[in-house]
Amino acid sequence: MxxxxxxxxxxxxxxxxxxxxxxxxxxxxxxxxxxxxxxxxxxxxxxxxxxxxxxxxxxxxxxxxxxxxxxxxxxxxxxxxxxxxxxxxxxxxxxxxxxxxxxxxxxxxxxxxxxxxxxxxxxxxxxxxxxxxxxxxxxxxxxxxxxxxLSAPLIPVFEKISVMPLVGTIDTERARLIMENLLSGVVKHRSEVVLIDITGVPVVDTMVAHHIIQAADAVRLVGARCMLVGIRPEIAQTIVNLGISLNQVTTTSTLQKGIEKALEFTNRKIVPLKGDSD
The missing domain is CATH 1.10.490.10 (Globins)
Structure with missing residues (x-):
């Protein structure tokens, strides 16, 4: 058969x-x-x-x-x-x-x-x-x-300055990953200033703010400075209403302003080229 x-x-x-x-x-x-x-x-x-x-x-x-x-x-x-x-x-x-x-x-x-x-x-x-x-x-x-x-990359943009752009919601598992990538990236890139960009984070509640504060504290422990950038008006209002304190974290409304301030922290600044009409 x-x-x-x-x-x-x-x-x-x-x-x-x-x-x-x-x-x-x-x-x-x-x-x-x-x-x-x-x-x-x-x-x-x-x-x-x-x-x-x-x-x-x-x-x-x-x-x-x-x-x-x-x-x-x-x-x-x-x-x-x-x-x-x-x-x-x-x-x-x-x-x-x-x-x-x-x-x-x-x-x-x-x-x-x-x-x-x-x-x-x-x-x-x-x-x-x-x-x-x-x-x-x-x-x-x-x-x-x-x-x-891809979910939490730390990107060096200038010598001693790195940016971590965050997009989407942040849960406990992702917050752990952010912390790991942040700390290992600071050491790997020898960053003195780290900017966490939350422009793409739709909601910042108490838990998210807590994770960000923890990340900032951890970055300080390894000898770097942490900045929080991309704070939209509605996010700022939410943080105030929730009574969340970000006193220990430098904040700016945009990534561009954050980079300018980060350059100041590392004794540098952006200057126009000679002959630039602007």
Whole structure:
């Protein structure tokens, strides 16, 4: 029966691909389908069928390599595991239906056929689940690292002066990351003045202000000075209404004014070039 299934898959793989694509487009997850073009979906579907055929035909190591490569591709695309499992179940149903159309099977033979199709594709199911978990874990780890690097960067703008632009909401986890990047960046860039720019922070409440004050205190402990810039009128009003004291932190309304003051702190200033008409 294994040989019968193998020969069928090889002979009808083109028809299987077309039928599989038609069923998946009709009943599959719309979000997953929208992630690729029609040509891209056909290419992935073809690879999917080829991987299914290669089970028990290729060596175990080569088969696993094919599954790993296929799974890595679909993870990068953004297909979720349930969509892949639906694809496998659809393929099983199509193989069974087509084989029964081509040949009459007794009830016992049909049960045996179902068992053989399962035996053929179940290893692929297990391998895809394992590979998907491994690849998804790698993607999540890389995304987390990238997000950490982008969420609170400390950028040197002048010698001894660095800026940390903040965008979006600040929760406890992000505040911890801000503190770590701030302290390590001060040491790395040998900053004497650090400007925390909150222009892109929509809300400054008691918790956010507390984290900023903590960051400023930590910066002073490593021998640098911390400034808070980008304080919009509505933010200033909120800080006053909440009774939050920023007496220990130098503040300015814009990043430009903050940089000018930071230059003063480091005994420098911006001057016009000679002959500048402005």
């Amino acid at each position: 294994n040989i019968e299934v193998a020969n069928f898959l090889k002979e009808y793989k083109v028809d299987l691909l077309e039928n599989w694509m038609a069923v998946m487009k009709k009943s599959g997850d719309e979000l997953s389908l929208s992630l690729v073009s029609d040509d891209g979906f056909k290419h992935i579907g073809k690879e999917f069928i080829e991987v299914a055929i290669s089970n028990k035909v290729d060596s175990e190591s080569k088969y696993k390599q094919k599954v790993e490569h296929f799974t890595e591709r679909v993870v990068r695309i953004g297909w979720e595991l349930p969509f892949l499992m639906d694809g496998l179940n659809t393929l099983k149903a199509l193989i069974l239906r087509r084989m029964r159309e081509d040949k009459e099977y007794t009830s016992e033979q049909t049960v045996e056929l179902i068992s053989e199709i399962d035996n053929w594709l179940n290893p692929m199911t297990s391998q895809i689940v394992e590979s998907y978990s491994n690849n998804w874990g790698k993607v999540v780890s890389l995304q987390k690292v990238a997000l950490q690097e």
